[in-house]
Amino acid sequence: MRVRFIEPRPPGHHVYDRALLPRLGCPLMATMLRERGHDAYCYCDVLASVDVDDCLRADLVGISATTSTQPYAYRLADELETAGVPVVLGGPHVTFMADEGLEHASYVVRGEGEHTICQLVQAVDREESPANIAGLSWRDTDRRAHHNPPRGPCSQQQFQALPIPDLSLIHGHERMTTKPLMTQWGCPYDCEFCAVTAMFSRSVRYRRTDQILTELAGLDAERVFFHDDLFVVNKNRTRDLLRQMLARDLTPQWLAQVRAAETVLLSKASRQPDLELLRLMRDAGCWMVMVGFESISDDALKQMNKKQTVRDIVDAVDLFHRYGIKVHGMFVIGTDTDTAEQADHTVQFAKRVAIDTIQLMIETPLPGTRLYRRAQAEGRIITTDWALYDGHHAVMRPARMHPLDLQRAMLDAMRRFYSQPNIAIPAARTLLRHAPSFARIALRNHVPAQLPTLAALALRHRWHDLLDTLTTGLPKTDRRVIEDALAVPVLRAYGREQITEWQSQDHTRTHLDLLATLP
Structure with missing residues (x-):
């Protein structure tokens, strides 16, 4: 067929x-x-x-x-x-x-x-x-x-029998600069707003380490995204994988989604850092972790059933940074305990603890979640235009503010985090700190000849293209030095562009008009 x-x-x-x-x-x-x-x-x-x-x-x-x-x-x-x-x-x-x-x-x-x-x-x-x-x-x-009757989640044996996905079967696969790899399915947690457990169950199925290494070698990628809902669930398994990656020199730069305390601490009771795991992550190529911090309110975290505290967030950011791992913090606003000021407080917190990039999303009642069922029962769903259920739009009435205030608070807070000073200051610090290394790399790779092109890209705010142009053709070691040093200002500049473009699109403006009509 x-x-x-x-x-x-x-x-x-x-x-x-x-x-x-x-x-x-x-x-x-x-x-x-x-x-x-x-x-x-x-x-x-x-x-x-x-x-x-x-x-x-x-x-x-x-x-x-x-x-x-x-x-x-x-x-x-x-x-x-x-x-x-x-x-x-x-x-x-x-x-x-x-x-x-x-x-x-x-x-x-x-x-x-x-x-x-x-x-x-x-x-x-x-x-x-x-x-x-x-x-x-x-x-x-x-x-x-x-x-027909439901199909239960696949067993551990069935999961390990699945083949390695052939990415060449995707039209345009050669455009991927970061390649995806999944090591496990399922999540043992049960956050109110998340559909993962309803879709994949709380039963975590793992692939064998040798299977993952075979796939990783076959990808031949300089950057990999581990597509797991959570990369660190069974720490013994994670340590074994990272040790084997190091032993076989399979250490591309990689990104993954993780929890905060469960990754960086040996136990919440002792608060002792898991220095071995952090060292293994760094040495095996971990470049950035994407962490669902969700809220800077302990009350909100409790309502979400997040099983996490604000102290866990602070400790996690500090420990990841100590080991040179960048942090993308994912936050949710609009929970039942939030007021309109929560978005601004979240940005102030993110700046204070030096989170590298943030994703400030509006709580969204996705079908299949307990949040969706509760929002339906309470009559709080504003629209079922599913295209708006992307975390960027207020589609549910918050408990303690008007939905338009929530929408505006999210936009204003994102603009403050991705402000020009919050881009320029890290960029200036990076240039000063790495000036000798940059000079040596530039001279031995004839970068000065590219300065007119680089300047033109900078004037047009094409920061990703600038970084690509700067690093194309460089030896791997030099390229990683530049990418690592400039990543945060470039990602923040990209974030600023996205906010501007997002506000100008028609369906966002239409939704803002709709929110303005609500009592």
Whole structure:
């Protein structure tokens, strides 16, 4: 069978616009189908445009979306189904909104879909009924909806038997500068606002260290993003992986999502730092951690069921920085304990503890979460325009402020963090501190000849292009010195650009107008 997979582009501007990084579900399923003799291929819209004509020639098209990308997924599904191409939808949104999904597609995969999709393709290929495929919702020829029994999460044995996703099956894969790799599924925690546990369960399934090392070697990447919901869950396993990476000289620069205290401390009771793990992370190439700090209010953290304190945040930032690891802090505002001042307090806190970059998101009730069910029950949901459910828009009435005040507070706070002084001062300090190293690198690599080009890019505020131009062709060691030194000011400059562009887009302005009409 000819099967195509699509991962739609997020709507408008968002914090990860320049992250040319696909999720791994589509290439994994395509790899599994290839192994079974099918013609499978993927389109990730952030890497390269979807070839709709190619999809129209397919026997089945799978579209994997999140809540904010679901409207685009529905439009694609409508176009393909109208042309007679059956579509199967998957991902966290339709897992919990299957009836809605069936208004646009013949099939919906609920939950983990890797084995479900293989059984569905076999059934379609053999013209058999899908009635016995667990985890599948489908429409019959009379357009009646059927919801088969759920499929449980895959076992540890099944997870380890999954193949390495073939990234070359993604159209435009050569554009990836950072490559994704997943070492485990699931999260043992249960935050109120997060759909991960509902989608993948709280049962964490691990790949063997040798499997991860084989995939890492095959990626041949200078930078890797570990796509795990949490990279550090079982510390013994993490230490073993990092030691083996060092032993085999598989140490690209890498990024990962981690928790705060659970990563940097041996135990919360003793507050003793886990210096061995921090050293291993640094030596094995950890460049930046992305930490869900969520709030600087202990009351808010308790309401979220985060099992974390503000002290944990402060200690984590300090310890990561001691080992040269940059910190991207992810915060949520608009919780039931927050006032309009919370966003500004969060930025002041982030500056005080020297968090390198931040992501200030508005609490968003995603379908499948306890927060969504509570917001529905309390009548607080403002809109079900799913494209706005990206964390950048107020879609739920906060308890202690008007939603427009929340929206404006988020924007104002982000502008303050990504202000010109907060970009220029770190840049100046970096240039002064690294001036001798920069001079040596520049002279031995003929960088002065590039100064007119670099100046032109700077004048046009094209900071990422400037860094790419500066480092292209440099030896790996020199390139890493420059990238590491200039990363924070460049990322902050990028953040400032994104805020400006985000405010100017039509659907954001329309949403601000809507919020202004609310009582």
